Amino acid sequence: MRYFEGYRCGACGREIPAGSAAAECPSCAGPLLAVYDLALMRRNARDPASHLAGDGPGIWRYASILPPFARRVSLGEGRTPLLDSRELGRSIGVPELFIKDESANPTGSFKARGMAAAVSRLVDLGVSRADVPSAGNAGLALAAYCAAARIACRVFIPSETPAGVAAECRLYGAEVTVVPGLLPDAARALDALVGVDRAGVVSTFREPCRVEGKKTMAFEIEEEIAPDWIVFPTGGGTGIVALWKAYGELEALGLLRRPMPRLAVVQAEGCAPLVAAWHGGLDRAAPWPDPKTIASGIRVPGSRADALILRALRESGGAAAAVSDAEIVDGVRELARARGLFASPEGAAAYAGLKALARQGTISPSSRVVVVNTAGGARYRFLLDPYER
Numbered sequence: 001m002r003y004f005e006g007y008r009c010g011a012c013g014r015e016i017p018a019g020s021a022a023a024e025c026p027s028c029a030g031p032l033l034a035v036y037d038l039a040l041m042r043r044n045a046r047d048p049a050s051h052l053a054g055d056g057p058g059i060w061r062y063a064s065i066l067p068p069f070a071r072r073v074s075l076g077e078g079r080t081p082l083l084d085s086r087e088l089g090r091s092i093g094v095p096e097l098f099i100k101d102e103s104a105n106p107t108g109s110f111k112a113r114g115m116a117a118a119v120s121r122l123v124d125l126g127v128s129r130a131d132v133p134s135a136g137n138a139g140l141a142l143a144a145y146c147a148a149a150r151i152a153c154r155v156f157i158p159s160e161t162p163a164g165v166a167a168e169c170r171l172y173g174a175e176v177t178v179v180p181g182l183l184p185d186a187a188r189a190l191d192a193l194v195g196v197d198r199a200g201v202v203s204t205f206r207e208p209c210r211v212e213g214k215k216t217m218a219f220e221i222e223e224e225i226a227p228d229w230i231v232f233p234t235g236g237g238t239g240i241v242a243l244w245k246a247y248g249e250l251e252a253l254g255l256l257r258r259p260m261p262r263l264a265v266v267q268a269e270g271c272a273p274l275v276a277a278w279h280g281g282l283d284r285a286a287p288w289p290d291p292k293t294i295a296s297g298i299r300v301p302g303s304r305a306d307a308l309i310l311r312a313l314r315e316s317g318g319a320a321a322a323v324s325d326a327e328i329v330d331g332v333r334e335l336a337r338a339r340g341l342f343a344s345p346e347g348a349a350a351y352a353g354l355k356a357l358a359r360q361g362t363i364s365p366s367s368r369v370v371v372v373n374t375a376g377g378a379r380y381r382f383l384l385d386p387y388e389r
């Protein structure tokens with residue numbers, strides 16, 4: 001039984017039919033979100049939990065609450081470990097600490113979940129080429145999934161992307177364009193090239209299925225433990241919107257017997273548009289003028305889903321914190337030495353953000369907390385420079 005109904009614009013509410021190739025709202029260019037008949041799913045199932053979690057591998061375990069694809073393009077994404085980090089947690093005043101290690105995904109990051117779903121949708125639609133602007137991990141994931149689907153791929157990366165990303169994308173057969181500047185410059189170069197033909201574009205929130213794939217992170221976490229907080233490094237914001245959407249769906253299915261976890265957004269001090277908006281009590285975030293941080297994955301001056309992200313924080317009773325590059329580097333070292341985890345700068349930022357929120361008393365010592373390490377650290381060679389001898 002399938003419960004997928006189609007898509008709805010996250011900004012204006014316009015509904016889009018299930019088979020549509022629309023990548024964004026035709027009325028307002030807002031982000032499209034997948035809609036399911038959750039009431040029917042709840043009625044049909046004596047035990048909705050058994051409907052939610054099937055026996056597919058990885059993210060496909062939750063296929064009943066994903067769009068149906070004729071062909072799943074998969075590299076083994078999902079089912080990443082939740083690392084019991086309580087010993088480390090005790091040292092930072094958060095004794096119930098767990099780390100969801102997304103570096104265990106194909107191509108080493110949480111982007112695999114979203115790209116598995118997005119590329120599966122493109123294959124269903126008969127699209128023969130995918131395009132993305134990326135600061136690194138999204139491009140790598142798209143290149144690999146396009147190779148698996150045997151469709152063409154073009155990745156637009158800003159010149160400040162970690163060394164090696166372009167070569168690795170090309171290894172998968174992708175065409176890479178290096179654009180001087182930052183992520184928005186790469187996005188503009190892509191937009192200029194594709195013009196109105198956006199069928200294969202899978203930019204953040206300009207395509208509806210990346211959120212759906214990433215949503216499975218919440219289902220996996222919730223099957224293992226019931227966290228009070230989830231702390232997430234945030235650039236474009238697909239991850240945080242995905243977590244919020246997933247928990248809303250669990251709630252509608254009657255599977256959440258407590259309020260949804262409080263969501264915390266962590267950004268870098270040198271690029272913190274959402275943190276500034278949150279602390280200013282705003283509904284929208286102003287673009288950050290001069291983004292600077294070593295954490296390239298969150299060096300994103302503005303999100304198309306700023307309103308949705310801020311709503312997710314409000315509705316979950318969440319929080320936001322900004323951390324310095326020095327705190328990020330310290331976080332990488334601490335996670336490596338105290339937990340054996342080589343985290344990405346973004347994952348380390350989330351960990352540093354947790355420490356800050358715990359120090360402020362926003363996250364109490366009795367809270368059960370999940371920090372998401374979105375990717376591995378090995379591609380960020382500069383993190384190893386101090387250890388070269």
Ligand SMILES: [Zn+2]
Pocket residue numbers: 009010011012013014025026027028029030
């Ligand atoms: Zn709209």
